[in-house]
Amino acid sequence: MSITPQVSLTAKLTINTDDHRPPTKDAVVPGPAPTPRELKVHPTNPGGENATLTFVGTATTLLEWRGLRIMTDPNFLHAGDHVHLGPGVTAQRLTNPSVSIDELPPIHLVLLSHYHEDHFDKLVEDRLRRDLPIISTPHAKHHLAEAQAKDEPFVTVTALDTWQAADIHAVGAAGDANLKVIAMPGKHLPPGILDMVNSALGAGIPPTNGWMVELLGEGGKTFRIYISGDTLMVDDLKSIPEKFPHVDLMLIHLGGTSIPGPNLPLLMVTMDADQGIQLVHLINPDVTIPIHYDDYDAFKSPLKDFQDLVTEAGLDKKVVYLNRGDQYAFKI
Template structure:
């Protein structure tokens, strides 16, 4: 059975937002550029850290953005019934100062991952790959011209291909860049009574992780040259154990791990943890065994209980300090996607 396909036409320079058609041609200059700590060289792709879980991947002319959140220090988000979060940092770039964005990977429909300004401002034709729950909201928004028109839903372990039509015609016709996106399992609420209650109340939305494979279609067959696992807002749950089983013998080059130990209603009253803390983060690193890990989603809101220093400590104690790169907002990580 063939996978659903999305074609990104890079020759069409569309603005990322609908109200600000003028946009720069590139991201701002990174404060710091980092590479693999033990095996640098031949980098042809990069990840720019905006803040929270927002990153922008650049490769073969395409820009893919994860979980767009561009609120500023002091702004508030709604996280559930009676629960709000206050942003404590500023993003590395403002929403209306973004260059062209070609596609969005949205892990779930939560305001700290898709804030109210983003929802109001993004152009409606921007392709978004997300959960069925998020699509039900974004593709059916009330009001004339308010619905997003290119939302693609993936449930757990479903995949789709993203084909790339470059701005120029210089590439070889039998070697076309493409991306394979597969939804990974995730649980934002722990299983058991709380999970069952949340399923009924729908207070915290369902979430996906992602396996993003960058590579080339050669003679109509996709060959992966770099594999990125994005955890999404999940806890360390049994469902994650299926990931290394499904990808046995296939290297996972990079993991973007959502940390922070997010607690609701607040760290002062930590009744429920809904994202991994440092201890669970280490467990996930040991389970997935990626070549390298970059933590995100760790200090931007006042609902985080587990600081990045805790994760650094457990990684060091586990002898894994050479398997992690730490990015601050406006830092960039460069890596090499193999072409064969």
Template sequence: MPLPRITLDPSSTLYPTRDHPHSHPHAHDLPKPLHVETHPKGKNTGTEDASIFFIGNATTVIEWEGVRIMTDPNFLHAGDHVHLGPGVTATRLQNPAVDLHDLPPIDMILLSHFHADHFDQDVEKSLRRTLPIISTPHAKECLEGSKEGKFEKVTALDHWESAIVDIQNSNAAFKITGMPGKHVPPGPAGLLKKINDFIGAVPPTNGWMVEFGAKPKTIEAETDGVDVGYRMYISGDTLLVNELYEIPKRFPNVDLMLVHLGGTTIPSPKLPLAMVTMDAEQGIKLIHLIDPEVAIPIHHGADGDEPPEYDAFLSSLDDFKAAVAKDEKLKDRVVYLKRGGKYSFKASK
């Protein structure tokens, strides 16, 4: 059976928000990056044709072949609060590198799960309803039933399900596959999961495998997707659970990995009963498991004198950096981006 297909038009000039309150004209491009990083071993230097712009938390913009895909849009400012479930809140401590209403045209959103630190209340209110979104089945229900108005083009992918994203007037395409992830630790006899199922504090989550490639040449090949030229894994908000060990069996040779860290704790930093995202130690282990050429940490805790993205993040980026520096297999494979920084890479064969 052919995979679900989404077509993106790189000539589109539609901005992602429904209203544009600023009087100044919107830029057609992202801001000039504060710094640009490339392959740490110098691979493909000077031939890069794709990039990732880091806005903050888990929000990035992937650019290739004239289209922009935004991940986990979160544009609250320092001091703003998010509601993460019954009795669970978090405060943002860092501003995004770009304001929501200053974004250039965005062609699609890749949403790992429907949680306010990944899809905040301003985003839910402001985004145009015809913006294509790929997310989880749970998020699709929430987006289509939003009290701010139905999102009209939501594609749901469960774990291991795939969709093809065609780029109009181009031979290029993405294949996007939902990767397993668990936002709630198993606990004794699955107790925490049972409690969460009852109170609904932490929603189901996906990681993503984003494969950059060429469109299939025949109808028969459509079930296989694209002729892969580059493979990027985005962990999403997950813990290092057994289901993740299947990923390298199905998807060897990962080129780039975005790993969500932070050691997020609930119900609050003052009462850290459970950790629901990877800390530095788990993040290192997952990088070893996936074995990408390059890894970039996002969604992380304190970095030097800078506070964490959210006050619920208790595992610092400093801890992760220290562990990488001691690891001979990783110390020349990890790239660090500040908010407003960009990583450029070659995605085409």
């Protein structure tokens, strides 16, 4: 018999959404909110939209609600740039983000699934404001805030391990916003000897979180957004629907990322189309939005493969596809 995991509250954060400073430490004037290239809404139940999700590229999105702007997995390299993913493992970016890091509007919180350069690149690490609140893994906190080699550490990093949570209260002229961020299970490597060796030796594949973001709407109703993070379809994920039987929106990381390189794809470390559709069936969200699917040459599973499986499963009206720069507006 499976046991539903308990969520433990480990942190409380208060955020002032009237803080309009730019997210980068060297910018003078913050940019405006990006204008969406295309605006999309709920495929079967539109109306009353009061929140938005903008897809920037890779796993980078901007979630906006009641004056609060949350950025996920910031990656602002451009086509032709390379990232280091572990000893002897690199990947080349094939696309451009929809906005540059200098064009970002004020950001109030960063959700970082794990400390990997295609999710938190060298440009981002150098440029982000050091007091910008970040929620991530204990491993990422060590590298961002505690490592002795850091000349200029990040000073507001909250570490959450699986099933730990942070309560967030945002205040500002746009009104109060109350939400909870809960760390979800995720595995960048398949269970077994490789995972154990990687963990023991620190071989370059970092631990990763998914996120459940619970937004408290009108009348005490909770709107849930599940962000898968870079995970494979592992047994640990089966606990999620036990604890959260209803999910309103899922952002699923796809791509079938393969290492050590594009010419030698020996090991898959993120979900491909087949695993992605399995996760859709497991979580059964009201709406799914795929991200992280074609930005690097290490991504070997085309989005088209996932689209075909969605159609085959009769789920076309439950999936919204965003190109970089597109925005999804929804009701909380």
